[in-house]
Structure formats: structure tokens, C-alpha cells
Amino acid sequence: MANDKIEHEIEYFDEESQTIDLVLDDGTNMTCDVIGLFEVDGVEYIALAEPNSDNVLLYIYEEIGDEVSLKNIESEEEYQAIADEFMELFSDLFEDEE
Numbered sequence: 001m002a003n004d005k006i007e008h009e010i011e012y013f014d015e016e017s018q019t020i021d022l023v024l025d026d027g028t029n030m031t032c033d034v035i036g037l038f039e040v041d042g043v044e045y046i047a048l049a050e051p052n053s054d055n056v057l058l059y060i061y062e063e064i065g066d067e068v069s070l071k072n073i074e075s076e077e078e079y080q081a082i083a084d085e086f087m088e089l090f091s092d093l094f095e096d097e098e
Contacts, residue, residue, distance in 0.1 A: 020048060030050070035090065036090065038090075043060060046059050060073060
């Protein structure tokens with residue numbers, strides 16, 4: 001198997017609520033709660049909680065100087081792998097909801 005070991009770090013944001021504002025394709029703004037940052041194979045990702053929903057949004061996360069950049073995960077295969085890794089890393093956040 002090509003994916004022998006996935007390296008990752010987790011940074012939780014549950015101590016004090018942090019949010020991030022997204023500008024959607026239609027120009028509207030959406031404020032999401034930050035669930036956490038995690039790294040997979042040297043790439044940093046961010047998990048956001050969509051407001052008034054159970055949906056989790058996953059993006060590639062980059063800091064460039066003082067600016068934060070979020071990029072869409074373009075490949076469906078990469079997105080599914082990152083979503084699976086997110087569920088494994090953050091499963092303790094969802095265990096109480098069942």
C-alpha cells in the first residue's frame with residue numbers, strides 16, 4: 001500500500017471559540033466556527049463547522065505572512081482521504097452526538 005504511514009498534527013480550537021469568515025461564490029459572507037487544524041503528509045488542512053448545520057467544511061490552510069489563505073481541495077480522491085482522516089482524528093468530538 002502506498003500510504004504506509006500518515007503523519008499528522010492536530011490543533012484544537014475548542015478552548016475559546018474562533019471563527020473565520022468565508023466569502024462564497026455568490027458574494028455572500030458566511031461565518032464558520034473553526035473546529036481545528038490538522039496536517040496530513042506535510043499539508044495543513046482546516047475543518048470548519050458550517051453555521052446552523054451539521055456540515056463540516058474542509059480546506060487546504062496556508063499562512064502567508066499575516067494573511068490566511070484557504071484553498072479548495074480539488075481532487076475528489078484527496079478530499080475523501082482528508083475527510084476520512086478528519087473523522088478519525090476528530091471522532092471524539094462526534095461520539096456524544098450519536
